[in-house]
Structure formats: structure tokens, C-alpha cells
Amino acid sequence: MSAWKPVCLVSDIPRQGARILQRQGLPDIAIFRTGENQIFALVDRCPHKGGPLSQGMLIGDKVACPLHNWHIDLATGEAVAPDQGCAARFQIRLEHEQVLLDETELQCLGKI
Secondary structure, three states, X not given: OOOEEEEEEHHHOOOOEEEEEEXXXXXXXXXXXXXXOOEEEEEOOOXXXXXXXXXXXXXXXXXXXXXXOOEEXXXXXXXXXXXXXXXXXXXXEEEOOEEEEXXXXXXXXXXX
């Protein structure tokens, strides 16, 4: 069952950047906005060494971890081959300019 929570406006997220949603007792969530205005949400932790993905550079629909340059697919949370691993992802829904988030973590789509 989805529990949609309003978290910000689209304009609150810098284009080709991220906004952090802090959660008490749980890992932070990075909410990304691509150059094409797509919105994605991942746990703000790289599957490699735990780097803050929110501080990474967006390249299309991927984010490069600032620690070791692993690329993580924003739609799936999966590391781009040859790297392996996954950052939990979250469903996002837009209502007008409002960004809504379901805080239920989703599994990776592919095989790791």
C-alpha cells in the first residue's frame, strides 16, 4: 500500500542536481532532477563505499558517485556494468509542481 508524502516542489530541486530528504533513524533519500526535468529518488548512499549520491554529478539519467565515480542508474538504482550493486529506489509522483514520494523502498529491477 502506497503512502504518498509531499516532499517539495519541482522548482526546489536544482536542474541536474539533487535535494536531500532527511529521515530520522533511516538513511537519507536523494531526490534528483535531470536536465530533461525527470524526477527520481534513491537512498543517498552509493552501493560501493556509501558515498553521498546527492553530491554526485548527473550525466543524463545516471549519477556519478563523488567518491569513486561509480555510475548509478537513476531509474533502477543499479550500478552500471562492470560495477555491481544497487541503491534502493523510491516511487515519485508529480501533482502539478508538487513532488510526492512513497517511502517504501523498492528492489532493484535487474539481477545483481
